[in-house]
Amino acid sequence: MSPRRSAAEALVTRARILSRAAAIASEEGLDGITIGRLADELEMSKSGVHKHFGTKETLQISTLDKAFVDFWHQFVEPALTEQPGLRRLRVLCDNSVRYLTEPLLPGGCLVTASLSEYDGRPGAVRDAVVEVWSRWQEQLRADLVVAVERGELPGRFDVEQALFEILAAGFALNAAMQLQHDQAAPGRARLAMERALSQP
Amino acid sequence: MSPRRSAAEALVTRARILSRAAAIASEEGLDGITIGRLADELEMSKSGVHKHFGTKETLQISTLDKAFVDFWHQFVEPALTEQPGLRRLRVLCDNSVRYLTEPLLPGGCLVTASLSEYDGRPGAVRDAVVEVWSRWQEQLRADLVVAVERGELPGRFDVEQALFEILAAGFALNAAMQLQHDQAAPGRARLAMERALSQP
DNA sequence: ATCAATAGCGAACGCACGTACGCTATTGTT
DNA sequence: AACAATAGCGTACGTGCGTTCGCTATTGAT
Numbered sequence: 001m002s003p004r005r006s007a008a009e010a011l012v013t014r015a016r017i018l019s020r021a022a023a024i025a026s027e028e029g030l031d032g033i034t035i036g037r038l039a040d041e042l043e044m045s046k047s048g049v050h051k052h053f054g055t056k057e058t059l060q061i062s063t064l065d066k067a068f069v070d071f072w073h074q075f076v077e078p079a080l081t082e083q084p085g086l087r088r089l090r091v092l093c094d095n096s097v098r099y100l101t102e103p104l105l106p107g108g109c110l111v112t113a114s115l116s117e118y119d120g121r122p123g124a125v126r127d128a129v130v131e132v133w134s135r136w137q138e139q140l141r142a143d144l145v146v147a148v149e150r151g152e153l154p155g156r157f158d159v160e161q162a163l164f165e166i167l168a169a170g171f172a173l174n175a176a177m178q179l180q181h182d183q184a185a186p187g188r189a190r191l192a193m194e195r196a197l198s199q200p
Numbered sequence: 201m202s203p204r205r206s207a208a209e210a211l212v213t214r215a216r217i218l219s220r221a222a223a224i225a226s227e228e229g230l231d232g233i234t235i236g237r238l239a240d241e242l243e244m245s246k247s248g249v250h251k252h253f254g255t256k257e258t259l260q261i262s263t264l265d266k267a268f269v270d271f272w273h274q275f276v277e278p279a280l281t282e283q284p285g286l287r288r289l290r291v292l293c294d295n296s297v298r299y300l301t302e303p304l305l306p307g308g309c310l311v312t313a314s315l316s317e318y319d320g321r322p323g324a325v326r327d328a329v330v331e332v333w334s335r336w337q338e339q340l341r342a343d344l345v346v347a348v349e350r351g352e353l354p355g356r357f358d359v360e361q362a363l364f365e366i367l368a369a370g371f372a373l374n375a376a377m378q379l380q381h382d383q384a385a386p387g388r389a390r391l392a393m394e395r396a397l398s399q400p
Numbered sequence: 401a402t403c404a405a406t407a408g409c410g411a412a413c414g415c416a417c418g419t420a421c422g423c424t425a426t427t428g429t430t
Numbered sequence: 431a432a433c434a435a436t437a438g439c440g441t442a443c444g445t446g447c448g449t450t451c452g453c454t455a456t457t458g459a460t
Contacts, residue, residue: 005407006457013407027320031231036446047450048408056448107320116316119378120227120307130379164388165365165395168372172364175371178319179330188364195365195395205437206427213437236416246418248438256418 014052016042021063022070027107029117030060030125061128067110068132075099076139086152086197089143093166093193100173101186108178111136112171140166157199165196214252216242221263222270227307229317230260230325261328267310268332275299276339286352286397289343293366293393300373301386308378311336312371340366357399365396 005013020041021033035056039046053059075095082088103109111132118126144159169192176185205213220241221233235256239246253259275295282288303309311332318326344359369392376385 007406010407029229029231029317031229034446035448045409046448047410050449051406051408054449113316113320115375115379116313117229119375120313133379160384161388161391164372164376164385165369165392167375168368168392169365171371171375172368175315175319175367176364179315179333184360185364188361191361192365192368195400198400200395200398207436210437234416235418245439247420247440250419251436251438254419 010052013044013048017049017052017059018063018066021059022067022110023106025060025063025107026067026103026105026110026113030064030110030114031117033060033063035059057124060125064110064114064125064128064132067105068135070104071099071109071111074104084146085143085150086147089140089147089197092140092143094190096170097173097186097189097193100170100189101177109174112174137163137167153197154199162196162199166193169193169196210252213244213248217249217252217259218263218266221259222267222310223306225260225263225307226267226303226305226310226313230264230310230314231317233260233263235259257324260325264310264314264325264328264332267305268335270304271299271309271311274304284346285343285350286347289340289347289397292340292343294390296370297373297386297389297393300370300389301377309374312374337363337367353397354399362396362399366393369393369396 017038020038024037025033033056035046035049039049042049053062075098076092079088079091079095082091100109100112107113111129114125114129115133118129141159141163144153144157144162147153148155148157148159169189172192173185173189176182176188217238220238224237225233233256235246235249239249242249253262275298276292279288279291279295282291300309300312307313311329314325314329315333318329341359341363344353344357344362347353348355348357348359369389372392373385373389376382376388
């Protein structure tokens with residue numbers, strides 16, 4: 001009753017599935033993704049959805065990857081034109097605050113949510129979460145290191161401490177937005193990040 | 201085949217269930233709690249477990265409450281003997297770092313985990329999470345306010361900013377421990393909290 | 401023109417879930 | 431001594447899950 005589609009159309013279908021899955025996962029977690037529910041909302045059959053990934057675990061990981069790629073495209077890549085070091089770092093911080101304040105997904109940042117959802121559950125999903133999270137950390141660390149090398153930050157500057165505090169501000173911002181819709185939180189996060197860069 | 205137990209024994213059973221449920225939830229989330237699994241691991245029947253709470257949602261909320269009460273007993277109440285204000289606040293910060301570093305539950309702080317698990321899912325569980333989280337926030341805020349009133353912190357001190365940064369450090373510490381077992385994280389969290397108290 | 405490859409469907413599977421009901425045997429009150 | 435209350439069990443029910451299998455009809459390479 002439903003004929004095979006072209007390879008190009010299949011890619012579109014796959015994208016539709018991942019898009020819906022990411023929206024669901026951002027609100028209910030990667031475990032909230034359900035093949036039956038996706039099939040319902042996308043008006044296709046369960047087996048049709050399933051075929052694209054073969055395994056629910058693969059679907060979850062693909063969803064996480066998709067969300068991360070979208071974030072990267074919209075909030076990291078634009079910053080890469082900036083001068084590496086303190087300038088670029090500040091833009092990245094600002095972009096991440098904007099992202100966490102008005103996320104691409106209805107339930108907020110999927111990576112942040114998946115972090116605590118899967119930190120205690122070994123397996124491929126957890127590995128994917130850790131990898132994606134590390135990539136974001138590395139991006140920030142790289143610019144911190146460059147900033148020190150270029151003398152934009154004092155030579156005795158504690159890069160790891162600053163990184164810790166920047167990530168911390170992101171976590172707190174995410175929680176404040178998702179839990180309490182605290183409109184003051186973005187400003188506090190910005191200030192906290194700025195303070196992280198001005199070590200005594 | 202299994203006769204009724206005394207009311208006292210029933211309380212013990214209830215505590216056993218909650219204890220096991222909290223351990224599971226700390227690793228797999230409040231949704232990881234399953235009546236069948238609890239029955240298995242506690243060697244009782246599903247209906248036996250069920251009867252104590254009547255509803256899975258009630259079981260989840262009870263589990264969260266139990267975890268919070270345990271935390272409160274072990275890490276907050278001992279600090280209440282301290283002088284209110286900056287002294288007590290520092291003890292609370294230190295205690296929370298110790299708690300997040302070596303939690304009472306195998307999967308880390310259940311409240312922190314539940315925060316992002318349920319922030320996008322309206323309902324009684326979410327309400328319970330918010331309430332419990334607010335109580336912890338209030339405790340910290342109260343001592344910050346006292347510290348300002350008593351002149352232990354400058355009059356222009358931004359209490360909400362400091363609170364934001366203290367909570368932020370907790371989030372980051374939790375993530376670093378649960379995700380990467382980062383042994384340097386407790387020190388960084390302590391430093392970040394101390395910096396939060398020394399606004400420029 | 402031929403034909404292997406495949407997107408998507410429909411139906412079925414075994415399993416685990418939360419919940420409901422009735423029962424039993426002890427408790428603890430009267 | 432009598433008896434309502436109840437901790438916990440056993441069984442069952444309906445639902446939704448991930449996955450499997452066979453099918454159909456188009457695509458796209460040969």
